[in-house]
Amino acid sequence: MTGYGPLVPLPVVVPLLGAALTLLLANRPRLQRAVSVAVLAVTLVVAVVLLVEAYRHGPVVVSIGGWPPPVGIVLVADQLAALMLVVSSAVTLCVLLYSIGQGRGDIGESAPVTIYHPTYLVLTAGVTNAFLAGDLFNLFVGFEILLAASFVLITLGGTEGRIRSGSTYVVVSILSSMIFLAGVGLVYAATGTLNMAQLAGRLDALPDDVRLALQLTLLLAFGIKAAVFPLSAWLPDSYPTAPAPVTAVFAGLLTKVGVYAVIRTETLLFPGGDVAGLLMVVAALTMVVGILGAVAQSDMKRLFSFTLVSHIGYMIFGVALSSVAGLSGAIFYVVHHITIQTTLFLVAGLVEARAGSTDLRRLGGLARVAPLLGILFFVPAMNLAGIPPLSGFLGKLGLLQAGVGEGGVLPWVLVAAGTATSLLTLYVASRVWNIAFWRAPQLVATDPPTRLPTLMVGATTALVALGLVLTVAAGPLFGVTTDAATDLRARTPYVRAVLPGGAP
Amino acid sequence: MNGSGATLVLVVLVGVLAGTGVTLLLERSLTRILLGVVLLGNGVNLLILLGGRSGDAPVVGTAPVDRMSDALPQAMVLTAIVITFGLTAFLLAVAYRSWYLTGNDEVQDDLEDRQVAELAARNELPARDLGGEGPDGDPEQVDPEPHLRRQHRGETP
Numbered sequence: 001m002t003g004y005g006p007l008v009p010l011p012v013v014v015p016l017l018g019a020a021l022t023l024l025l026a027n028r029p030r031l032q033r034a035v036s037v038a039v040l041a042v043t044l045v046v047a048v049v050l051l052v053e054a055y056r057h058g059p060v061v062v063s064i065g066g067w068p069p070p071v072g073i074v075l076v077a078d079q080l081a082a083l084m085l086v087v088s089s090a091v092t093l094c095v096l097l098y099s100i101g102q103g104r105g106d107i108g109e110s111a112p113v114t115i116y117h118p119t120y121l122v123l124t125a126g127v128t129n130a131f132l133a134g135d136l137f138n139l140f141v142g143f144e145i146l147l148a149a150s151f152v153l154i155t156l157g158g159t160e161g162r163i164r165s166g167s168t169y170v171v172v173s174i175l176s177s178m179i180f181l182a183g184v185g186l187v188y189a190a191t192g193t194l195n196m197a198q199l200a201g202r203l204d205a206l207p208d209d210v211r212l213a214l215q216l217t218l219l220l221a222f223g224i225k226a227a228v229f230p231l232s233a234w235l236p237d238s239y240p241t242a243p244a245p246v247t248a249v250f251a252g253l254l255t256k257v258g259v260y261a262v263i264r265t266e267t268l269l270f271p272g273g274d275v276a277g278l279l280m281v282v283a284a285l286t287m288v289v290g291i292l293g294a295v296a297q298s299d300m301k302r303l304f305s306f307t308l309v310s311h312i313g314y315m316i317f318g319v320a321l322s323s324v325a326g327l328s329g330a331i332f333y334v335v336h337h338i339t340i341q342t343t344l345f346l347v348a349g350l351v352e353a354r355a356g357s358t359d360l361r362r363l364g365g366l367a368r369v370a371p372l373l374g375i376l377f378f379v380p381a382m383n384l385a386g387i388p389p390l391s392g393f394l395g396k397l398g399l400l401q402a403g404v405g406e407g408g409v410l411p412w413v414l415v416a417a418g419t420a421t422s423l424l425t426l427y428v429a430s431r432v433w434n435i436a437f438w439r440a441p442q443l444v445a446t447d448p449p450t451r452l453p454t455l456m457v458g459a460t461t462a463l464v465a466l467g468l469v470l471t472v473a474a475g476p477l478f479g480v481t482t483d484a485a486t487d488l489r490a491r492t493p494y495v496r497a498v499l500p501g502g503a504p
Numbered sequence: 505m506n507g508s509g510a511t512l513v514l515v516v517l518v519g520v521l522a523g524t525g526v527t528l529l530l531e532r533s534l535t536r537i538l539l540g541v542v543l544l545g546n547g548v549n550l551l552i553l554l555g556g557r558s559g560d561a562p563v564v565g566t567a568p569v570d571r572m573s574d575a576l577p578q579a580m581v582l583t584a585i586v587i588t589f590g591l592t593a594f595l596l597a598v599a600y601r602s603w604y605l606t607g608n609d610e611v612q613d614d615l616e617d618r619q620v621a622e623l624a625a626r627n628e629l630p631a632r633d634l635g636g637e638g639p640d641g642d643p644e645q646v647d648p649e650p651h652l653r654r655q656h657r658g659e660t661p
Contacts, residue, residue, distance in 0.1 A: 137583075148590060148591065148594070152594075155598065155601075158605075163601050164611075164612050167534060167595075167598050167602060167611055168611060170594065170595055171534075171537055171541075171595070174541055174591050174595065177587075178545060178548050181548050181549075181552070181584055182552075184552070185548065185551045185552035185554075185555050185577070185580075186551070189555030194576075236617075237617065296620050296623075298619075299616060302616060
């Protein structure tokens, strides 16, 4: 145990306390905003410190309440968790600034906007708790915290459209939670523990069929949350109607928490096994079906929801390969995709603020009337499509190389599907560019000429810049992800950090 | 070990609760879905409870340790019940709001999705990406009013 242990709970505790404080400050909007920004800034700093520490000296572990691991609850910040923390807090901070800049414009006239900041902070706490959780039940609690907050955010204002799409989202999320909970109960019944480090040993000792049943139950639950193809139909229906910053943070983070849970279960709890083939098939279908859905859309937000689903396939691809190169590529891709997808939704929000709509049938000529907006869209869109030398290209290249290195029929099919998806993403991105930005102005596109709030543009620019930093710093970042992937594959660093005396 | 606590009655009960819960979830009315969530939630909570052994209350000094029940599933079930309760309450609020706004509480279809399907049935593009330039247009020149020229050429906009 190093001296950094006490830092580990902070990313969960600080946002929760901040949520309470902002709720109390409901009548002081200025102070409320300042508190939210400060809270997320502190979280970001703590996350960076944890990442450096986890990279240098291995996982940072803290037992809550001083109870030793198999009995008490542990929070574990290994490299994967810490990296996720850094990216997620950076993104949530940018989105918060964006929403402050937006004011109450999109959220609705009669909406109780004072509830926005506390709920947003609770959502952050849920996300960080899920990343840091060292046992399955705590992971479940993390999911529930972020879900409960996301329910409030997605139905903010309670307008007819939001209630319609929100009810789908709520029902599907509750169903996936039930499956997860049943999985947790079954894992406990089979092994007598929920501590992930201890489970790693005990699950290995189970008969193969029981192990497979448990694995599939958990994967089903996480697959719904991560929007993997046959379980993804809920996402494009429910995300686009929420306010722009909410959609952005959902698209960036919530599905990635599901992907993170898939990575954890596939590496720490159930390494190897027969499920890799299934995951590869599902990954290929997610990529291709998702992007074909995007081709047909005529609304920017819906279109990006479909590319979101599609690119989840890349991450599952890397996880399914289960080699160090594949996992490393998947983790890099998660980091890249959180940033880029959030940026694109924020840009869609800017387009809506500028032109009054995100419907491609009504947009046109934006590159002329708002050149900065054009650049802010163009860079992340090309990044998403994977144009060299941007980080999207590097992430896809890493995954494709890992697939080729693996050899065999299925990995080659995945490599082909990945390449086709990348090309189709380029088609979709350039289609949006051609229609919304480059063609002649349409009827309602440009008037009235509104000025975009500086803070909104600034926050989006910061995220675009973060995407470019990922490109420039791709070398060191790949170093970190490869290190994290090696640790994940070996399993022992995690287990030894949590249970120094060996598994009882 | 004092028995796993899984009697046939409880196992069947879990099955019935989960089965009816799932059946109700497949309905369109949010009120029925809500009832489905309640039943399914109770089924899953009972399932967790079955995972630990049964026995006397797990309080130190009241019974020999090997005859105590497993406290952990009970603690988990308490947490799970609270969470299910909260989510159910929210779903109830959504159902009420939906009824308040639209007069019924049915989950509605995705309109945009249907529009895309109709376009596909008619074999049409969702939006032209060719812009307003016609054959006589100057490609360097951004055309201010393409719809007027289309009318001029006798095309429907």
